[in-house]
Amino acid sequence: MDVAVTQVAASPSGSATIDPVDGWVRVDITVTYRNYGSSSVQVGYSISWMPQSRLIAYAGSEATWTLPPGSTQKSYLWIADSRDVGAGWIEVSVIAWFDTDTNPNNNEMSLPYEIKSSAPITGTLSVDTTPVKGGVYVDGNYWGVAPQSRSGLSPKSYTVSFGSVSGYNTPPAQTVQVNAGQTTTVTGTYTAITPQYGTLSVDTTPVKGEVFVNGLSWGIAPQSRRVQVGSYTVSFGAVTGYATPSTQTVSVNKDQTTTVVGMYTEIPSYVNIYRIQNYAIIKGKILELQVWKIVQINTDTIQVTFDIMNTRGANYVIDLYNGPIKSYVQTKDIEANGKTQITLNLVRGGTDSYWGWLDVNVDFEIYLIQYVWRITLPGTPSVSSLSQIRDMIKQEYFPDKPALLIPPTDFAGALINFMKTHPEKFVNIAKEIGINIVEDDVIKAAEIMLKVSLSIIVDTVESIIHIGIVLTSPAEETIILSVPAQSTSTPTIVVSMKTNQPVISAGGSCEIMLTATSGGLPLSSATVDLSTSGGYFEGSGTYSISGATDINGVYKAIWHTAPPDAYTQPLAYLFIAKVSKSGYNTVEAQALVEVTPSTSLTFLTSSTSLRFTQISGATPSSVALVSYVDELHLVVRGADNRIYYRETVGGSFIGNWRRIPGATNDAPATAVLDSRLHIVVRGTDNGIYHSYIDLVSGSWSGWTRLPGATSSSPALATSANTLHLVVRGIDNRIYYKCWTASSGWTAWQWIPGATNDVPAITILGSRLHLLVRGTDNGIYHKVMELGTGSWSSWTRLPGATVSSPTLIDSGTDRLDLVVRGVDNGIYHRVWTSGSGWSSAWERIQGATNDKPALAVYGNNLHLTVRGTDNGIYHNIMDLSSGSWSGWMRLPGATSSYPALAALTTGVEIVVRGTDNGIYYAYCS
Numbered sequence: 056m057d058v059a060v061t062q063v064a065a066s067p068s069g070s071a072t073i074d075p076v077d078g079w080v081r082v083d084i085t086v087t088y089r090n091y092g093s094s095s096v097q098v099g100y101s102i103s104w105m106p107q108s109r110l111i112a113y114a115g116s117e118a119t120w121t122l123p124p125g126s127t128q129k130s131y132l133w134i135a136d137s138r139d140v141g142a143g144w145i146e147v148s149v150i151a152w153f154d155t156d157t158n159p160n161n162n163e164m165s166l167p168y169e170i171k172s173s174a175p176i177t178g179t180l181s182v183d184t185t186p187v188k189g190g191v192y193v194d195g196n197y198w199g200v201a202p203q204s205r206s207g208l209s210p211k212s213y214t215v216s217f218g219s220v221s222g223y224n225t226p227p228a229q230t231v232q233v234n235a236g237q238t239t240t241v242t243g244t245y246t247a248i249t250p251q252y253g254t255l256s257v258d259t260t261p262v263k264g265e266v267f268v269n270g271l272s273w274g275i276a277p278q279s280r281r282v283q284v285g286s287y288t289v290s291f292g293a294v295t296g297y298a299t300p301s302t303q304t305v306s307v308n309k310d311q312t313t314t315v316v317g318m319y320t321e322i323p324s325y326v327n328i329y330r331i332q333n334y335a336i337i338k339g340k341i342l343e344l345q346v347w348k349i350v351q352i353n354t355d356t357i358q359v360t361f362d363i364m365n366t367r368g369a370n371y372v373i374d375l376y377n378g379p380i381k382s383y384v385q386t387k388d389i390e391a392n393g394k395t396q397i398t399l400n401l402v403r404g405g406t407d408s409y410w411g412w413l414d415v416n417v418d419f420e421i422y423l424i425q426y427v428w429r430i431t432l433p434g435t436p437s438v439s440s441l442s443q444i445r446d447m448i449k450q451e452y453f454p455d456k457p458a459l460l461i462p463p464t465d466f467a468g469a470l471i472n473f474m475k476t477h478p479e480k481f482v483n484i485a486k487e488i489g490i491n492i493v494e495d496d497v498i499k500a501a502e503i504m505l506k507v508s509l510s511i512i513v514d515t516v517e518s519i520i521h522i523g524i525v526l527t528s529p530a531e532e533t534i535i536l537s538v539p540a541q542s543t544s545t546p547t548i549v550v551s552m553k554t555n556q557p558v559i560s561a562g563g564s565c566e567i568m569l570t571a572t573s574g575g576l577p578l579s580s581a582t583v584d585l586s587t588s589g590g591y592f593e594g595s596g597t598y599s600i601s602g603a604t605d606i607n608g609v610y611k612a613i614w615h616t617a618p619p620d621a622y623t624q625p626l627a628y629l630f631i632a633k634v635s636k637s638g639y640n641t642v643e644a645q646a647l648v649e650v651t652p653s654t655s656l657t658f659l660t661s662s663t664s665l666r667f668t669q670i671s672g673a674t675p676s677s678v679a680l681v682s683y684v685d686e687l688h689l690v691v692r693g694a695d696n697r698i699y700y701r702e703t704v705g706g707s708f709i710g711n712w713r714r715i716p717g718a719t720n721d722a723p724a725t726a727v728l729d730s731r732l733h734i735v736v737r738g739t740d741n742g743i744y745h746s747y748i749d750l751v752s753g754s755w756s757g758w759t760r761l762p763g764a765t766s767s768s769p770a771l772a773t774s775a776n777t778l779h780l781v782v783r784g785i786d787n788r789i790y791y792k793c794w795t796a797s798s799g800w801t802a803w804q805w806i807p808g809a810t811n812d813v814p815a816i817t818i819l820g821s822r823l824h825l826l827v828r829g830t831d832n833g834i835y836h837k838v839m840e841l842g843t844g845s846w847s848s849w850t851r852l853p854g855a856t857v858s859s860p861t862l863i864d865s866g867t868d869r870l871d872l873v874v875r876g877v878d879n880g881i882y883h884r885v886w887t888s889g890s891g892w893s894s895a896w897e898r899i900q901g902a903t904n905d906k907p908a909l910a911v912y913g914n915n916l917h918l919t920v921r922g923t924d925n926g927i928y929h930n931i932m933d934l935s936s937g938s939w940s941g942w943m944r945l946p947g948a949t950s951s952y953p954a955l956a957a958l959t960t961g962v963e964i965v966v967r968g969t970d971n972g973i974y975y976a977y978c979s
Contacts, residue, residue, distance in 0.1 A: 260316060724771045828858070863910070
C-alpha cells in the first residue's frame with residue numbers, strides 16, 4: 056500500500072522468518088520514501104507492534120532524515136517476537152511523517168503491515184509414570200499427578216522430576232529437549248521398595264524385665280519379632296532390687312537373627328521404693344513388719360521375703376502357715392529388740408489370692424497376734440482412685456502441662472517419686488493395710504492386701520509396689536480348619552482341626568466345640584476323634600477337657616449327609632471350631648464347604664478366605680486399617696480409651712500390641728506417607744492430636760496438638776509429599792489443613808458449609824475430593840485443585856444418607872462412592888473427570904445400618920458392610936463390566952462398620968466383634 060501526501064509517497068514491504076529451535080519470529084520491513092516535489096522534505100518514521108508481551112529484540116524503531124527533491128530512499132527495520140504466529144499474529148505499524156514548506160505541520164500516514172505464518176513455533180511435553188502414578192514437576196513447577204501433557208511450550212530444554220510415592224523408589228530427574236511442532240514424551244518408572252526383614256530377639260537375665268525397642272514397649276522378655284532391616288535401640292525397664300541394663304544399639308540384617316541380652320545386676324542393699332509397715336500394738340510396744348521382696352515361683356506360688364523387727368524387751372515365737380486353710384510351715388524365734396528375716400511361700404489353692412499366716416506368741420503369754428496375709432494378683436484400684444492419683448501427680452509435678460503431652464518416662468519418674476513421698480496416698484486408696492484393735496490394746500488380726508501386678512498404669516507399664524511381678528497375657532492361639540476334597544459312595548465330610556500350640560495346661564480346663572450348620576439337608580450324625588483323650592460328638596456339641604494333659608494336635612470330625620439320591624442341588628455347610636479356656640482368648644475358625652450331587656466335595660471359597668481369627672485386645676469403636684507395600688497397619692482405640700498399634704506381614708499379625716501414649720474417645724484416622732504411619736485422633740478433650748511412626752526405624756514422633764477441636768473422627772488422605780486433613784468442628788463446620796515434612800502444618804482453612812458426620816476425602820490426579828453428609832442428610836461434593844489450593848462450589852447429589860459416605864480412588868481416572876441410604880439401602884455412584892457423576896444411583900441389593908467399607912484389588916472393587924442383623928457381608932464388582940458377584944455372608948458378627956484394605960496378594964478385613972473383640976480375615 057502506498058500513502059502519499061502532496062509531494063511525498065511511502066510504501067512498506069517485508070517478510071517473516073522463524074527460527075525452529077529458539078522459536079523466535081523475525082520480521083524484516085522496508086519502507087520506501089519518494090519525494091515528487093522540487094524541494095527537500097524532512098521525513099521520518101516510528102514503528103509499533105502488537106502484541107508486545109513477548110518482545111525479544113528490535114532495531115530501527117525510529118529515524119529522521121532529509122529527503123532531497125526527486126529522490127527515493129529506503130529505511131530498514133526489524134523486530135523479533137517469540138509468540139506462536141501459527142496460532143496468533145504479529146502486526147507491525149509504521150508511522151511515516153514529513154515536513155514541507157507548503158505543509159508546515161507534521162503529516163502522518165499509517166502504514167499497517169500484518170505478518171502471519173502457519174508454521175508452528177512451539178512444542179508439547181507429555182509426562183507419565185509407571186507402574187504407579189506420581190507427582191510431576193517441570194523445571195521445579197508442580198504440574199499435578201501423572202499423566203500430564205502441556206502444549207504451547209517454547210522450544211528449549213526442560214528438567215522433569217517426580218514426587219515420592221510410598222513404598223517405591225523415586226525415578227531420577229530427566230532433562231529433555233522440546234522442539235517446535237513436536238511432542239516430547241517422558242516416562243518415569245517407579246520401582247517397588249522390597250522390604251527386607253530380619254529377626255530381633257531380646258532377652259534378660261537373671262530376671263525378666265520389660266523390653267523397649269526404639270522407645271516402644273515390646274512387653275516382658277523374652278521377645279522376638281520379625282522387623283525391617285536397619286538400626287534399632289534396645290533399652291530395658293526397671294526391676295526392683297536390680298540395676299537396669301545399659302541401652303544397646305544394634306543392626307538387624309536381612310534373613311539373620313540379632314540377639315540382645317540385657318544383664319540385670321542385683322543391688323546389694325535393697326532400696327524400698329515403697330514400704331509397707333504394720334504396727335502391732337501390744338501394751339504400748341511396737342512390732343514392725345517390713346516386706347521387701349516378692350518373687351513369683353509359678354502360677355500358683357509366690358515367695359514373700361520380709362523382716363520382722365522386735366522393738367520391745369520380750370521374746371516372740373512366730374508360727375508360720377500358708378494356704379487358705381492355714382497349713383503349718385515352720386516356727387521362728389525373735390529375740391527382744393532383735394530382727395529376723397523370713398521367707399515364706401504362699402499358695403493359692405484354687406482361689407484367686409495367695410495366703411499366708413503368722414501366729415505370734417509373746418513370752419508364751421495368752422495374748423495371740425495373728426497376721427493374715429492375702430496377696431491378690433492382680434488387684435486394680437477403682438477408676439476414681441486412678442483418677443485421683445493422676446490428678447495428684449499432675450498437680451504436683453506438671454501443673455502447666457496437658458496430661459496428653461506429658462512424656463511417659465517423665466510421668467513414670469513422677470509416679471515413683473510420688474510413691475516415695477506420699478505412701479499414705481496409696482495405702483488409703485488401695486486399702487493396703489487394715490488394723491483392728493480390740494480390748495487390752497491387743498491386735499487379734501490384721502489383714503495386709505498387697506496389690507501387685509499392673510495395679511496403677513499411668514501412661515507407662517508400672518506397678519504400685521515395683522517388686523517385679525508381671526503376669527503376661529495368655530499367648531494367642533489359632534485354629535486351622537481344613538476340609539479336603541473327597542468322593543465316597545455316601546457323602547461324608549471330614550473336618551480336620553489343628554491348634555498351633557497347647558490349648559490347656561496343668562490345673563486348667565478348656566472346651567473344644569465343633570458344630571455344623573446345614574445349608575441344605577441336615578447332617579445325620581457326626582463322630583469326633585480327639586486324638587489325645589478320646590471322646591466323640593453326635594451331631595453338634597461341646598466336649599470339655601480338664602486335668603494336666605496338654606492337648607495339641609489334629610482332631611477329626613466326620614459328618615454323614617443324607618444318601619446321594621436324596622438331593623439334586625449342591626448343599627452348603629458351615630463348620631465352626633471353637634476352643635475356649637478360662638482366662639484365655641476364645642479362638643474360632645470357620646470353613647464353608649459345598650457337597651455336590653456327584654458326592655465330590657469342593658470349597659465355595661478357600662478356608663483362608665472365610666476364616667476370622669481373633670487377636671488379643673478389645674475395642675469399643677471401629678478400627679483404622681491402612682496398607683503399605685505388603686504390610687497392614689492397624690490402630691485401635693482400646694477398651695481403656697488408650698491407643699494401640701499392631702502390624703501384619705503377608706496378611707498375618709506379628710508381635711504384640713504396642714501402646715501409644717495418650718487417649719481417644721473415637722476411632723483413629725491413619726495414612727502412610729513417605730514410610731511414615733501418620734495417626735490423627737480426637738482426644739478425650741475433643742482436641743486434635745497428630746503423631747507418626749517411622750515404619751523403617753519404628754521410632755515414634757510424639758504427639759502434636761493442633762489448634763481447634765472436633766466432635767468426630769478426623770479424615771486423612773495423601774498426595775505426593777503432602778498429608779491432607781479434614782475435620783468436622785464442634786460447630787459442625789468443615790475445616791482443612793495440610794502437612795509436609797519440610798514445612799509442618801498449615802493454618803486451618805474454613806470450608807463454607809456444615810456436616811454432622813465424619814467427612815470422606817481422597818486424592819484423584821491433581822485434585823482432592825471431599826464428600827460430606829450435610830446437616831440435612833444431603834450428600835455434598837466439593838473439589839480442591841492441589842496446584843492452586845482453590846475450591847470448587849458444592850455440588851449436591853440427589854438422595855440422602857444417614858451415615859458418613861465412603862469414597863475411593865479406583866484408578867483409571869475414576870472415583871467410586873457408596874453410601875447408606877435413609878432406608879438403609881446400599882447405593883453406588885461413579886465419578887470421572889471427563890463425565891462427572893454417573894447419571895443415577897445404582898441400588899445394590901441388601902441393606903446396612905452403618906458406613907460401608909471399600910478397597911480396590913486388581914480390577915475389582917471390594918465392598919464389605921455390616922448387615923442390619925449385624926452380620927458381615929462381602930460383595931465384589933468387576934470395574935470393567937460393572938457387574939457384582941453377589942453377597943457372601945462371612946462368619947461372625949460385628950457391632951461397627953468393618954475396615955478393609957488391599958495388599959499385593961489379597962484383601963484383609965478387620966472387624967470389631969459384638970463382644971468388642973478384634974477379628975481379622977485374609978481373603979486371597
